[in-house]
Amino acid sequence: MRALVFEEFGGPLTVQQVPDPAPAPDGVVVEVGASGVCRSDWHAWSGHDPDVVLPHVPGHELAGTVAAVGDRVRGWSVGDRVTVPFVCACGTCPPCRDGDGQVCLRQTQPGFTHWGSFAQYVALDAADVNLVALPEDMSFPVAAALGCRFATAFRAVTGVGRAAPGEWVAVVGCGGVGLSAVQVAVGVGARVVAVDPSPGARELAVAMGAEHVLASTGGVVELTGGGAHVALDCLGSPATCEASIRSLRPRGRHVQVGLLPPAQGRAAVPMELVVARELAVLGSHGMAAQDYPAMLSMITAGRLRPQDLVTRELPLTEAGPALVDVGRISGVTVLTSF
Structure with missing residues (x-):
């Protein structure tokens, strides 16, 4: 063959x-x-x-x-x-x-x-x-x-993140799995902020139903009135992992979807926020x-x-x-x- x-x-x-x-x-x-x-x-x-x-x-x-x-x-x-x-x-x-x-x-x-x-x-x-x-x-x-990508996003949003109608979902990284997550979150009635530095990716996120698109996570807390209920790192990098966690409101759920190979460096998880805000840090694997x-x-x-x-x-x-x-x-x- x-x-x-x-x-x-x-x-x-x-x-x-x-x-x-x-x-x-x-x-x-x-x-x-x-x-x-x-x-x-x-x-x-x-x-x-x-x-x-x-x-x-x-x-x-x-x-x-x-x-x-x-x-x-x-x-x-x-x-x-x-x-x-x-x-x-x-x-x-x-x-x-x-x-x-x-x-x-x-x-x-x-x-x-x-x-x-x-x-x-x-x-x-x-x-x-x-x-x-x-x-x-x-x-x-x-x-x-x-x-x-799509099945992974489906379970990450619905099964692990448990996104509910009306909740804010921040999707960090809008490649294939991130765009899938946008579409799935919208499909279950959540409100989505999509984050990606690429204008093309942000344009596709809007087409998938994102309510807001940003080049970085800096504005997520303000746009969502205190932070996302669910945030997904759909890229998989130390920077996007930390940024996703920091975009959550108290009692929010972070879902790590993108791979984090040790060769690319370990993520600096802000555990002080995890404790103070009672955040959930979750992994999702297909x-x-x-x-x-x-x-x-x-x-x-x-x-x-x-x-x-x-x-x-x-x-x-x-x-x-x-x-x-x-x-x-x-x-x-x-x-x-x-």
């Missing part, structure tokens, strides 16, 4: 012919119909993820068609149209038994623990636990955008497959429109430059031809 490969961290990204994957006994191989280009893929290429072994094929936001099925798979057949969370859960460890597959103790992640979806085919583990059937009218490019129906029902009903986030569709041959430039172009970039 054709795949985008890197053989050194931060090194050249080239399309190569590599062996086709085979399904594990409990897994499947999916023919990739679309794959999102995400900042997490950039982290993998940059050497920020200890699970990545060289040479490597990135890509973890995907949708496509089941092409091969392991002999222990019961719920899926060749030809099924599917997507998958970026965390593939084992289904049997204590967190999985509690319904928290997104923090599975034996998780695998395409594009990190094994070769990913910047390729014609990708292997996925524990198919009966992790695959999600696509609505018939949902295209592969839209479905691919769900697997990391969304398990079993939680997808609530999100898909809102999409089917038209309350959420992930298709509005997809601003570029590219072939695999342009995946390398797109990965290097991730974050510099507003919206979600999706690979659609392999």
Whole structure:
């Protein structure tokens, strides 16, 4: 198959012919119909993820068609149209038994623990636990955008941050996950202040329903009459983490969504404010497959429109430059031809 490969961290990204994957006994191989280009893929290429072994094929936001099925798979057949969370859960460890597959103790992640979806085919583990059937009218490019950024934002806003109608939500960083968070927060009736230094990102945030947009968090407290009820760092940097926490009102909830690799420096969490204001500092790591129906029902009903986030569709041959430039172009970039 054709795949985008890197053989050194931060090194050249080239399309190569590599062996086709085979399904594990409990897994499947999916023919990739679309794959999102995400900042997490950039982290993998940059050497920020200890699970990545060289040479490597990135890509973890995907949708496509089941092409091969392991002999222990019961719920899926060749030809099924599917997507998958970026965390593939084992289904049997204590967190999985509690319904928290997104923090599975034996998780695998395409594009990190094994070769990913910047390729014609990708292997996925524990198919009966992790695959999600696509609505018939949902295209592969839209479905691919769900697997990391949109699903992550959905759970961060609704499940972890518990944003309620009328509450103020500050979204810090309006890349793909941040714009998704804006749309989801608006979809549940919250009022949104979106923060990003990029004029293009702020323009898209307005299109997603943000009530206010700012270049920095400096005006959030004033605009919201004392601070946000929920603030999400959707970029993942020491500066944005601290700024998000400082934008909260007393008893507010900070949700860390963007990755904070130690190689980029540790965040200086203002614990004096956490104590004095009784703030909650929370982490959010994707969304398990079993939680997808609530999100898909809102999409089917038209309350959420992930298709509005997809601003570029590219072939695999342009995946390398797109990965290097991730974050510099507003919206979600999706690979659609392999």
